[in-house]
Amino acid sequence: MSGRRVMVVARKELVQILRDPQSLMIVILMPVILVVLFGYGVNIDLKGLPVFVFDRDGTQQSQDLLKHLQASQYFHVQRVVDNYDALTRGLDNGSAKMGIVIPWNFSQRLRAGGPVQVQALVDATDDNTANILTGYVQGVVQAYSAQVQSQWLSAHGAPLQFAPIAVETRTWYNEDLESSAFIIPGVLALVMSVIGAFLTSLTIAREWERGTMEQLISTPVSAGEIMLGKLLPYFVLGMVDTVVCALIAIYWFRVPFRGSFLTLMGSSAMFMVVVLSMGFFISVLAKGQFAASQIALITTFLPAFLLSGFLFAIEQMPLPLQWITHVIPARYYVLVLKKIFLKGTPAALLYADLVPLAIFALVLGILATRSFHKRLT
């Protein structure tokens, strides 16, 4: 192994990357686009959902309940309608996510102390939103109900009642329950998958396809030197992109960063070795740029997106899928990222995720090294 020859190959590779507009776009623009896209675009917080209201009672009491609904940040009373059809139309054409119907005898039944029902019609095309909405509306109505109950009791001479048990919630790590704080750290795994696996998957395949490999392997440069020299520029570019993404996350999206920067760089370097090895291995096997890029996307980007816990919680996946996630390197890296950013977990407590990541790096690294020979087949 000659460090000089590794640098010769690395310099050549870097010049080629810098001269290829497509690679350059992926290296420079893609990370920024991904972070901004996920930072702004993917928002799983539900706030100010449009609600149509059909108040058949029209009394002060029914208005009181509506005020409570309006007061919560989750709902926004978009329209007050005066017939049932208008409400249904609102749900049909999507201008309302929920319709609330207050019955004509609402205040009358409450005065009589009897139970009364309020109808909530929920658009469940998105089951997640529907579930959350149902939960919110139940919470608001129950709180109002308790208030009415205690008023009624005190009006009838009973002493003022207090709810006997209340839950006092503190949200830790992501105090403001911002979904961007939950999502953005994971974007780093996506960016590195693209740089590491997708871009590198092209490097060896390109040399075979363009016929430059045949001449290269007739020189004294060794297989290991070719591999290291080709991967080095992508490693450096991937790490630079990691830092850029982290800075955008921290300073633009105000994602809390509580861990150590060194731990972030160390674990990122480990994941970079994993994806670079995969990209290189794919490139050696595929021998064609198109096939290589497709395989790289399917084996690295998609799992990093779907099965890493980046967007979709692993605990909520069907059991067989949960098992599969254990062989997805991105799973461990995404977990590490979330812990470093939000929890500030020190490196010593990350071993459960870092050890598997290190094993992947080692195994895939060896596999990539073994796969490439200076031979025509």
Next chain:
Amino acid sequence: MKDALPAAIEVKGLTRSFPGVLAVDAISFDVHAGEIFGLVGPDGAGKTTTLRMLAGILPPESGSMTLAGVDVVRDPERAKHALSYMPQRFGLYEDLTVEENIRFYADLFGVRRADREPRSLQLLQAAGMSEFRTRLAGRLSGGMKQKLGLVCALIHHPKVILLDEPTTGVDPVSRRDFWRILYELLAEGVAILLSTAYLDEAERCHRVGLLHQGNLLFCDTPANLKAGMPKAVLVIASRDTRNARKLLIGAQGISSMVIHGDDLRLVVDDAHTRMGPLKARLDAVPGSYDSMMQVEPTIEDLFVDAVGARDVAHG
């Protein structure tokens, strides 16, 4: 004197097959320092396979090869320090400039900058490419590309040069430059092995090997090959060569007939005894030919005749 030195390239019983094809069938030859050896043969004869094995990038099935005294079969990586291989397809980086490509290959071989600069200047000048140093290799013409390939191949002073059809598709001017550079190299004591499908080019080599279906049919100097040819060549000029050919089918003493433009070339066993009867045959149809004369045999005649005879023997 040549024979006193060990051969720069020694090939013995080299064999390689691919599924369903015996690409190279136990060939043996050697090339000395200061010699240009031409492997001649049609497409699929096994030229590229032979050169790839010698370049250490395709393992042979059996046989032995040494390059500059190094066993290529056992230690291909060591042999690579002394050799230079130029594949048939352009093997340089089209997105790098002429200079960057030269520098890349010089650096891979550990050529010092102080050696690289004058060598590169001298080679580029010989190739007539001095003003293209900063041009991207992809923007060069076909002939320029091949010459750049040669410059990159020579930058580290190799002892053995392997060139796979280096002048295919190259314009005549570049081709002349190319050959001039090769001849100048011989003074440095290199051994050059090249393949070509152009038979006229083979005559510029010191020795030629005729390769056909993986077998080396002849291996000698062009002059010896021609002198050793036991047969004579007749050229018949005709306005209807096909018809003339038809008239001569079945005539005694002809071993091969090839239409070459307005000429029909015949290889016959003896010119003097055969000319009379052949003319008589053609005279049966008036105007079927304009003239008939004996010419010096070329490599091409030899090759066509040898391949033809072999095919007949095998068929």
